Amino acid sequence: MNEEQPVNGNEISVQKRPDNLSGTTYKVITGCGTCYITINNLNSKPFELFVHFGKSGGCTQTMLGALAISISHGLRAGISIEEFIQSLEFVHCPKTITGVANKGQPILSCIDALAKIMKKHAENLIEKNQTEGMEKDEKPDDLPSCPMCKGSLVLYDAVDEPYDLQCSSCNRKFKSSDWKKVVNHE
DSSP: OOSEEEETTEEEEOOOOOSOOEEEEEEEEETTEEEEEEEEEETTEEEEEEEEESSOOHHHHHHHHHHHHHHHHHHHTTOOHHHHHHHHTTOOOSOOBOSGGGTTOOBOSHHHHHHHHHHHHHHHHHHHHHHHHSOGGGSOOOOOBOTTTOOBEEEOOOTTOSOOEEETTTOOEEOHHHHHHHHTTO
16 A cells, blocks of 8 residues: 555545554454454554454454454544544444443444444543643552552453453452552551
């Protein structure tokens, strides 16, 4: 693919993918099965995404994979993630999932799940950027170490699980609300 391509007489620039990117993988239950959505960032902005279905694969995997490629090209060309969210959120299909599988959040379709995860990721990036933008003395204390193995606790994000902290060494998961009770001796 050329780095710059004319669109309606205007030149747009699509950034090339660097060799290494970091991001977050989210797990969401859809009517078509368990979906894993990975969103990678560049310069604190969403840059690309990948979609993978657990065991179902097939047509759904192919369709959402193609959509993910299209969204990634758009993000790399400077289209904001919010544009995609507005276009894709609330798309319905007959296999709607509601209830506890996704913390009570209804998933109206696989495309709606993708939009909801993109929205959550964008909100998390905004929050992270605001925290990093604080003055050093205003920053929250580092997360404490794991009470089991003393490894580092890191933020963990899965739509269908109540845990939001995970030990980077032993992989145990914790709820931050429970952790605060332990730290404050409640």
